[in-house]
Amino acid sequence: MRPAFSVIFLxxxxxxxxxxxxxxxxxxxxxxxxxxxxxxxxxxxxPGAGVxxxxxxxxxxxxxxxxxxxxxxxxxxxxxxxxWLSREVIVLPALMGTVFLYGAAHLTGVNPxxxxxxxxxxxxxxxxxxxxxxxxxxxxxxxxxxxxxCLKFLREWHSPLTVxxxxxxxxxSGFTAAAALATSLAPSEAPFFAGWALAFTVLGxxxxxxxLVRNARLRPVSTLQTAIGxxxxxxxxxxxxxxxxxxxxxxxxxxxxQSLVRSLKWVFLLLAFAVPAILLAAGLASGSAQALAAAxxxxxxxxxxxxxxxxxxxxxxxxxxxxxxA
Amino acid sequence: MTQLALVIDLNVCVGCHACVTSCKExxxxxxxxxxxxxxxxxxxxxxxxxxxxxxxxxxxxxDTETVHFxxxxxxxxxxxCVPVCPTGASHKRKEDGIVLVDYDKCIGxxxxxxxxxxxxxxxxxxxxxMKKCTLCVDRIYDASLPPQDRKPACVMACPxxxxxxxxxxxxxxxxxxxxxEEGGYPLMPEWGTHPANHYLPRRKTRVLIHDDELERAxxxxxxxxxxxxxxxxxxxxxxxxxx
Numbered sequence: 001m002r003p004a005f006s007v008i009f010l011x012x013x014x015x016x017x018x019x020x021x022x023x024x025x026x027x028x029x030x031x032x033x034x035x036x037x038x039x040x041x042x043x044x045x046x047p048g049a050g051v052x053x054x055x056x057x058x059x060x061x062x063x064x065x066x067x068x069x070x071x072x073x074x075x076x077x078x079x080x081x082x083x084w085l086s087r088e089v090i091v092l093p094a095l096m097g098t099v100f101l102y103g104a105a106h107l108t109g110v111n112p113x114x115x116x117x118x119x120x121x122x123x124x125x126x127x128x129x130x131x132x133x134x135x136x137x138x139x140x141x142x143x144x145x146x147x148x149x150c151l152k153f154l155r156e157w158h159s160p161l162t163v164x165x166x167x168x169x170x171x172x173s174g175f176t177a178a179a180a181l182a183t184s185l186a187p188s189e190a191p192f193f194a195g196w197a198l199a200f201t202v203l204g205x206x207x208x209x210x211x212l213v214r215n216a217r218l219r220p221v222s223t224l225q226t227a228i229g230x231x232x233x234x235x236x237x238x239x240x241x242x243x244x245x246x247x248x249x250x251x252x253x254x255x256x257x258q259s260l261v262r263s264l265k266w267v268f269l270l271l272a273f274a275v276p277a278i279l280l281a282a283g284l285a286s287g288s289a290q291a292l293a294a295a296x297x298x299x300x301x302x303x304x305x306x307x308x309x310x311x312x313x314x315x316x317x318x319x320x321x322x323x324x325x326a
Numbered sequence: 327m328t329q330l331a332l333v334i335d336l337n338v339c340v341g342c343h344a345c346v347t348s349c350k351e352x353x354x355x356x357x358x359x360x361x362x363x364x365x366x367x368x369x370x371x372x373x374x375x376x377x378x379x380x381x382x383x384x385x386x387x388x389d390t391e392t393v394h395f396x397x398x399x400x401x402x403x404x405x406x407c408v409p410v411c412p413t414g415a416s417h418k419r420k421e422d423g424i425v426l427v428d429y430d431k432c433i434g435x436x437x438x439x440x441x442x443x444x445x446x447x448x449x450x451x452x453x454x455x456m457k458k459c460t461l462c463v464d465r466i467y468d469a470s471l472p473p474q475d476r477k478p479a480c481v482m483a484c485p486x487x488x489x490x491x492x493x494x495x496x497x498x499x500x501x502x503x504x505x506x507e508e509g510g511y512p513l514m515p516e517w518g519t520h521p522a523n524h525y526l527p528r529r530k531t532r533v534l535i536h537d538d539e540l541e542r543a544x545x546x547x548x549x550x551x552x553x554x555x556x557x558x559x560x561x562x563x564x565x566x567x568x569x
Contacts, residue, residue, distance in 0.1 A: 068432075068449065072432075147437070151441055222516060224382075229511045235383070237381070244369075245370070317444075
């Protein structure tokens, strides 16, 4: 497949925004339960939600560049019964709404206490909205990943590992972003975010490596024999029916050398996982704000390369019909 | 339930591309708007087509066969391109099984083209929406045409009658009989899409001739196992038949 930059930005920015919001709400929940200090993270809930919302808006804007007719985008919520893309279109604005309400409640202070826990902890309105938003965040990971994982003949994508990758890589970048933000907004809580960012980065590396191994062992189901229905071991395409390009030759071939694709695999393994893991560990050990800031920048760049590779790696069966120009 | 479809006879197709050009001509002139080309007379031209004819060589030289392979939307009975469409623009008609795109609803997200294993859909770069074969839905029901002309443009154009059109759910239709009796098969059956369009395979045409058909056993000239030999100067049999 040809990687589209709109979709690369869409999926990486959304993933980081969702992860950042999950990190903040997780922190507030754990603080309420007494696991973390009750007031250490207060300073970053509002601004953090603002950054998460900015990432989600950035992803949404990028998605419009993928559409031929962006002015009709509102129609795409119609087929939620069957289409994961439609479900994503519904969940994303709902999540943006909850992130906005959560951030606004913390920044304006209009945050009534809804209930009290037996220990005396106050469940405020923002946390209730935040927990709903967390469910939506996870749902959005599933929707985004299932857009790709549900296409059964794109076998590189048709795997539960796709859902695991989108979830874990989004969570990793979101928690890394939270760690970088915490160094200035809530310095005492940076180790909490960095620790979980490191854990998600390691888990994401394991799951992405598993999908790389799986995909390297795939054998094509469709062949030229089944594509044209001729049962002979030797078939050669002489002509694809036209000499210049068409949508079929542009959309489904990445057009890059296999050596570049192979080297980008190592680039993203380094930039999305190895280097951020080292920087996060360094940030945990030394409390260095620079290390955590570098970690999120490197990881986001690495995840964009990862997403490019994700698309380039997928081999569409229609390509069997376009092997020879003339 | 009706399922309209094409049955394409690969044994007869000569690869003349008449179906491609007549399809383009009909569908670029219709009420659904043009099928535009980009730089049609330039070096890097491109265009949107519903139908393409490809050519394959099967076997190893010198034992090869050339197979011309017309390729268009197969109007699958379980089309994977329909459920993925977020707007409902891509749909399969209940009344005749034709898979269509509602050009007024399509947002051009290309997801349906990703979901089609056959590469049957092409994005129209000018109108920025997805397009595909309509089985000439604006022609086959046109009551102003004589009944024999209510067929897709590609079927009308085919000089060798390699393309048959009809209802594959009617067991007595021409297409059902062709599939049943001539070994019609679907493409990429492994994905469970149940394409409505079928292809008829190449067939070896052999004529069996026995020796007694080449040489008449009771030929009176050969009763005595020898030809009557004319005397010198007399006309031969060859001369006689040229008189």
